[in-house]
Amino acid sequence: MASRRAASSAVAAVLSLLQLGVLCFPARQFHASEPPCGYKSCPGTQPSMLNVHLVPHTHDDVGWLKTVDQYYYGDRNDIQHAGVQYILDSVVEQLQKDPARRFIYVETGFFYRWWRQQDQAMRHIVTQLVDEGRLEFINGGWCMSDEAATHYTAVIDQMTLGLRFLNETFGECGRPRVAWHIDPFGHAREHASIFAQMGYDGLFFGRLDYQDKARRMKTKEMEMLWRASDSLTPPMADLFTGVLPNGYNPPDGFCWDQLCNDAPIRDDPQLEDFNVDDIVKRFLNVAHAQSEVYKTTHIIMTMGSDFQYENANLWYKNLDKLIHYVNAKQSNGSKVNLLYSTPSCYLQELHNANTTWPLKTDDFFPYADDAHDFWTGYFTSRPALKRYERLSNSRLQTCNQLEVLGGRRSRKGLFGEGGSDSMREAMAVAQHHDAVSGTEKQHVAFDYAKRLAAGWGPCQVLVSNSLAALSGSDAPRVYCENLNISVCPLTESSPKFTMNVYNPLGHAVMWPVRLPVNGTAYGVFDAKGSPVDSVVLPVYQASREVRGHKGYAINELVFQVQAPPLGFTTYSISLLQNGPPPTPLENKAPLSIQNKFLKVTFDPDTYLLSSLSNLETKQTIKLSQNFYWYNASAGNNAESRQPSGAYIFRPNSSTPFIISKMIKVDSVKNAVLQEVRQWFGPWVTQVVRLYKDSRQLELEWTVGPVPVGDGLGKEVITRFDTNIRTSGLFYTDSNGREVLERRRDYRPTWDLKQTEPIAGNYYPINSRAYIKDKDNQLTVVTDRSQGGSSIADGSLEIMLHRRLLYDDVRGVGEPLSEPGEDGQGGLVARGTLLLALTPPEKAADLHRPLAQSVVLQPLLSFQQGAPQSSSQLEFSGLHAALPPAVHLLTLSQWDRESVLIRLEHQYQAKESKSFSEPVTVNLQKLFSTLEIVGATEMSLGANQWKDQMTRLDWKTSSGEQPQRQSPSDPSPWDVTLNPMEIRTFLLRVMQH
Template sequence: MLNVHLVPHTHDDVGWLKTVDQYFYGSRNDIQHAGVQYILDSVIPELLSDPSKRFIYVEIAFFARWWREQDGIMKENVMKLVNEGRLEFVLGGWCMNDEASTHYNAMIDQHTLGFSFLEQEFGGCGRPRVGWQIDPFGHSREQASMFAQFGFDGLFFGRLDYQDKDTRLKQNNMEFVWRGSPKNLGETSELFTGVLYNHYVPPPGFCFDEFCKDAPIMDDERMNDVNIQSRVQDFIKVVKDQAQHFHSNNIMMTMGSDFQYENAHTWYKNLDKLIKYVNQQQSNGSNINLLYSTPSCYLFNLNHLNQVWNSTKDDFFPYASRENTFWSGYFSSRAALKGYARKSNNLLQVCKQLDVLANLSSPVSFATENLRIFKEALGVVQHHDGISGTEKQHVADDYAQRLAVGAEKCQQVASAAFEKLLPKGSEKAPKQVYCTLTNISYCNFTEHQKQFMMTVYNPLGHTVTDFVRIPVLAEWYRVVDPKGLNVTAQMVPISDETKKIPERNGSIAMNELVFMVEVPPLGYSTYFIIEASHQEEATSQPSQIVPLSSDELEIPLYIDNDQYLVLLDNIKGNTMGFTNKKKNISIPLHQGFWWYEAYGGNCSKGEFQASGAYALRTKGGRQLVPDTTMKLGSYILTGELVQEAHMIFGPEASEVIRLYNNKPYVEIEWTVGPINIKDKLGKEFITLYDTQSMETGSLFYTDANGREILERRRDHRNTWNFNNTEPVAGNYYPVNSRIFIQDKTNNQQLTVMTDRSEGGSSLESGTLELLVHRRLLYDDHFGVGEPLNETGADGQGLVVRGKHLVILDTIEDSPSLHRSLALQMYMAPSLSFSQLTMTPEQAMSKYNTQWSGLKKSLPANVHMLTLEQWSTTSSIEPIEIPQILIRFEHIYEKDEDPVLSQPAVVDLTDFTTFRIVTMQEFTLGANFPLAELNRLPWRYIPDNKEESLSKEKLLNTAIPHSSVPTTLSLQPMQIRTFVATLQRLL
């Protein structure tokens, strides 16, 4: 028989055209008719009425909210359905996350949040075993690797480049084994993957939702409009058309779509008839057998055929839906929200760590509840119409507000931790104050205090030295470190370009106080900042400023320190060259701002496709932002700690090039906006790095969600003959943390690190470009219904500020830098401030001014990815055991570094506030013990004929529950996840 697995499902966006609340309750139906609560209300009775029926549910952000409103009887009924496999959870994340703009840390966390809910409420029967990424706009290899490590048996997705899909249909290659980490993790990261034939909607003509226009099944012969015969034959044809593109005698059909099944009865009544009458044809020789099913049931049947499948190790970016229509604009859409999400994730990790280290959480505590609010807010934002930037403006505002509320709750947790960790005795710790706008030199607290304390917490397992910049009002300051020693500081005037940013309204700061801090691993250092009455008392030194138009400047212009020299164009203000002084490497490097005109059109066909929130489409070549630097007040600033070149490219763009002492990179802080649209042109603003000397050919490299590095080749796809209809958009890829080019002849690598996800490419040999901000006038007709035209506090175009770290080094030495810098950028130190009502010496006698949660640093190639309180409270077995969730990862790939790519060993006895009593290893998502993992095995043909069929296994064996190890080992790129019980030492 040809078994046709009918999968009733709904796809419920966790925010898109409406906010997540509006979608749940069904409000604002003038925007879109959708009410998720009614879907679940309607589906459950239908399942209870008929044991043959099935349904899958995906988005736990919605299900958890619905579940919390149900009474005991409904919960018992739902648990019965779950236990019988008739209501199946697939994917299981808080949302169906985007795969291009998301960082691996946040991706793992949002799935863990959903898994934890399902495990606590439903136990083993609620565990998802299938990935279901049916709507994201392109797919990441790192996501596939994660799904395999979650314990999933397979993955299904809906969107595939139209050329790729045509090729796969012709080759019957719609299902394959995806090798998520062939170089590092081997079999552990391999995942059976299927591309859905009908995207994720029903076959044409067979949508039976109450809002669909397709004809129902009319089978009463007494009626004039009976259509059963034609409907059966039409469906049999649909089945045969699909089956010819698949290898097995099983095919899957998605029976549902966006926010469907509010009236589940209409769906199930018609599906019942379809199943009945199509299967009756078997008596006439038909081999078609329809059944209610789920993706895991379908996978199980495929697996038992014991076929050999094709394989791939590529990702699926960028996605094109037709000619001229590449969905690579969303890699950079809503750059401010993308940056806010990254910083919010940073703060969440800080708060979770402090919660554990200070032992704040009892079975139910304010810390647990506060962190839940922030976790759920950040989980919602990872949605594929959230952090992607493809939502309506009011929804983007709602996401940002949720992050702001969650951040405030998180800060309360951090403050409570410092109340325990700071005092030496019975002394009460001062209240902590947090400043969220220091990136635009605004902190109301520090601007109005003559003296204060600053506590810097380091969430990394390694000692960190970093420079801080604090907005202040006075002219002279004395800075004292945790041991009472004076700290050299530099006074840096706040630039006019920064003062223009409308969100700074209310700031009176004139300077930033810059100094270096040193913070121990998983610990904090407290510094004292005191206004000085005159220069002799101060440890701060003024900066020297020379305008670029001054006759005092030497030609050529440059800034330099012990690490780098940056040569400047004395006419245009762009950079002209970079020199790594320690490696004696010099290249010409012209860096500046350019823009593409965004294509406008009615989107009626590919040639009229407009650039919008999803799609990137440029008209003509890039255009240089006007070179008016000399006239606009650009200047060079020098001092003891930092050298800066302030470059103004016009009213729409400026940047600061910084060289901090002893830092092995060049920092470029870019500010773009408000983008001018008075000329009726939408614009795509890029920053371009043009070496004009490096021979890099068509190759460049980008990261996958902040982890592994993928090779990109311009105008090329590995698995099909690529016809590129858009030379810019068709070569853009997601850059989550870094992009680089290599000149192998001269052993040079130029790497650009990003502080948020951006689209990037190398469109000519020796160049890199990153799309940093967009302001558009047309909708691209993919549903959002409005142009991407963000405005700021003053109603003008939004101003966005971000950072790039630029590294010029040898090819072999670059990985050790970009790996450690990527870690420091997304897990940056957290600053809080408090009043100082005594002398620093008195404060040091009352407070622990420097403290660490570790006795010594972790190995240089190891990162503690997760440390958080963990609850095992379950509706099945309601027993609370205080535990923690802890993850360690190896941050290097194989062969990247002769030393740091070697296996690493972590000492588990080095924590200062607790001792691990028992420890059990879990899957990456922490929802079941690794020792119980029994994934379906799949045989495949390597996608490279030269590769061996042998499968590499990781050397480690799962740590059982009863074990109390003192060390654990990590292989390159491996993440190991543990649930541990503790003996508290604090």
């Protein structure tokens, strides 16, 4: 199969082909005998007829009601009858019987597993089917990702993983042309932008708001051009987008899977129950009705559904008959033509129609399938899993980077899918729309977390190897998984230890560290031997309760670290025998806490926050904060019987219950930090922290176990109420990148009839949200994906936790009531929110890098004793920090000689006076340990050379047809990035 590889194995054969120092990789050559895959393989249509594109497909969730393994093998059919391996077996067998038949497959993670189990004869058959366009890969990611709770970094990674396998296995014929997101519950603009930059020609999905769909059907706007960026020059982020007519199911009455109950086509005229005429008549009625709401003489029908085609003969036998008998009516004047097709072939016909399309510039959130059924609960469902996924993403990026920086020594002792491979696959699976979304069964959620933990194991070995190679210290290295609850056996028991801080960002970072200890005073020294201000505090009572018997530290050692860009620094920590005692806590709240940047005041009666001031800009806002819970609907409302569940958020009332109006507090002030520890009740606590050199306020919240003994499910929020004049507007990010304006009780695309004033105004927050007026902007940076809204002017609320007592009847079949660690009680969730107050025109300069530092956190590792005398205590993988506007999105080993990098302009156009301008980076001057001898630009998905990437052009209803622009780099090595642009390069490197 080596001759089929386009972007990986071909690299080694052409590394000597250098022109102007830039790698030039030849494309796979097409000859007269080249397989007619892609658009060339599409069947003919009838221009004077209504062409019905029948698309045989299966939707195979990478975990949902069963685990990934159970779905693949067909295990636990008592939960759900589904076995992916049998689907692929059966489909391949049936495709061989008739060259007209087509099938599309989506989830590369499942196909990869199946492919590895096939012999060469079967692989040859499948390759021929792919070459002839009869088996077509659509979407191509490892999974079909969620769009609300995913971060763009992880989305790009999981797409790249799937696309690379298809490219290396099937070459150009394995490259998907169409994105296929038929099941996610709302659609993010950033996803569309990513697909466009990966070279896709179109996107089809199945779910959109019921009001939006009704309007689009009336106006024939079920298909459109989605302009998915305000910053990228059209058509860079333009993507043709179509709404499928039946979600992703067949039309009613035409399902012929073994899981279906519809009658087969009985075409023996001698039979009493001969039904061909009836089926043809009903099908023609369905086709004509569908054509009334679409714009061209082509319509698409999805002939398949969840885990269908395990016995593909049932489907194909009936579809063959349907096509035959419906088309036979053409001799009697019928103008309907049926054909086996694919989404790509359907898209090509829409393009050939040469018509204009409506333009969309907002997104498809929130999604509702009925008046009281808003799918906005899953923005927060399973908050601990959401946090673990985000933390795992940071670890994966660190693992990838250190594999490159440490060179071959980093993989010492690792074989097969060691190192970053297993972590990469675990993270890819976690992006699935029933994984990080929190909409899976409990045992499946445990399996996702288990996979992430198992993936980190080999990565830990790789990271340790790399740090040993770069530092010269091979002493055993320990990673503490539970620092957030004050657990780390090494720091708790060691009188002397070393801490390594690795920073995965391309900019230097300052980061607070809190280490569990049992001593009362410690000396902390940086890599230069200079003392570092530190303080010892008693462990927070809530941390003691959460950790249980995992740890026994009575104190925390707190200090701030500074780490170089893409590198590490080392701190030495020693117990002092005659040091000062820990800073005592005071059982009262101070009137205020402040550093040189911020001042926070507290109400003297309630001890709650009362104001926030930026001392640099002389801004002050009123700011009160508290915790509340919405009473989750049990499905017994007068308006609707819809309960709140894993997917759906439906409060019984628009007014939440306050958890406490008066709180208990402890507080402490010292040279390192000031903090107020707030106790709102037995299941809600918070620490308000202000570090010495911080421009943001940290709020560490702990919620749970959420009590349900009163028979009420609870949706727990924190709410910030200010005097900022918001006029119904607030702002949320899209998958961690561009920010979208939201308006309460409003949709940009249609006249909204608001039926759920709370749930209908909730939006996903991936990394930040803010409210602002002309003078002030309050930004909240989150440490995971959460749902949030501004229900009243000047207010911003974020949902932190959910514990519910009823299933919401969307398939998961169990209430969202996560158990505690002992399998009883309920889940305790802990996290942080960072608050920043700035003038609106300066806000992005702070919250963009702040959000990136939360997403890609420093990795701490520990060694017993003092540093080895020969150790290198500080290292940076960059010659210099990247420009402020530039983010190193990807640095990973591609093959033995090549490295994949992505450089990203992290500011939107006009967002920052300082940084929303083009910026140029020299590739050869980036890395301190790598000599770059060649570079070739690729698509965002890294499965095409950029200069060979072509996409279909589309005209909007305004007649606009943007012209594509080539990058204007000043030299082969100098790369210019415009606002929000991501550029991907395959580098040939030599290790220093």
